[in-house]
C-alpha cells in the first residue's frame with residue numbers, strides 16, 4: 068500500500084483511535100482481545116509463549132486477562148513494555164534452542180509476520196514456513212492439552228497446515244476477528260487439546 072494511503076487509513080481507523088484512547092500499543096491488541104472473549108484460553112494459562120511479540124500490544128491484552136501468568140516473548144525487535152512477569156528474548160525464534168527453556172507452555176501464541184513482498188502467494192508461503200517451524204517445535208514447547216493460536220494469511224498451504232494440526236490437536240477452528248481488516252487475508256487458527264506424544 069502507498070504510504071499516503073496507509074497514513075489516511077490509520078487516521079480514520081476506529082480501532083487505531085480506540086487503541087490510542089485505551090493506551091494500547093497497537094490495533095493488533097483488539098484481535099487477541101476478541102479471541103480471548105470467545106475462547107477464554109489466556110485466563111486459564113499459567114505459562115504463555117508469544118512468538119512475534121513486539122511492540123507488545125498482545126502482551127498488554129494477556130496481562131489484562133491474567134496478570135499472574137508468566138509470559139516468554141520472542142521478537143527480532145524490542146518490546147515497548149517491560150515488567151516483571153515477562154521474559155523477553157530479542158532473537159530469531161528459528162535459531163533458538165527451546166530445549167534451553169525450563170518450562171513448557173500451556174499456550175503458544177504467534178503473531179509472527181515475515182517481511183512482506185506485497186505478492187500474496189509469496190507472502191502466504193513465507194508465513195506458512197514460520198507456522199511449519201512452530202509446529203515442528205510443539206513437542207518441546209507445548210504441554211499436553213495445551214493450545215496454539217496463530218495468525219496466517221490465507222492461501223494454498225493452509226489446508227495442509229490444518230490437516231497436520233487436526234492430527235495432533237483435539238479441536239482446530241478458524242477465527243476472523245471484527246478488528247481484523249475485512250479486506251485482509253489474515254485469519255487466526257485456534258487449536259486446543261494438544262496430544263503430546265510422550266513416548
Ligand SMILES: C[S@@+](CC[C@H](N)C(=O)[O-])C[C@H]1O[C@@H](n2cnc3c(N)ncnc32)[C@H](O)[C@@H]1O
Nearest residue numbers: 119121122123124125142143159160178179180
Ligand atoms: C505483527 S508484528 C507482532 C505484533 C505484536 N503481536 C503486538 O501485538 O505488538 C510481527 C512481529 O514478528 C516478528 N518476527 C518476524 N519473524 C520473526 C522471527 N523469525 N523471530 C522472531 N520474531 C519475528 C517481527 O519482528 C514483528 O515484530
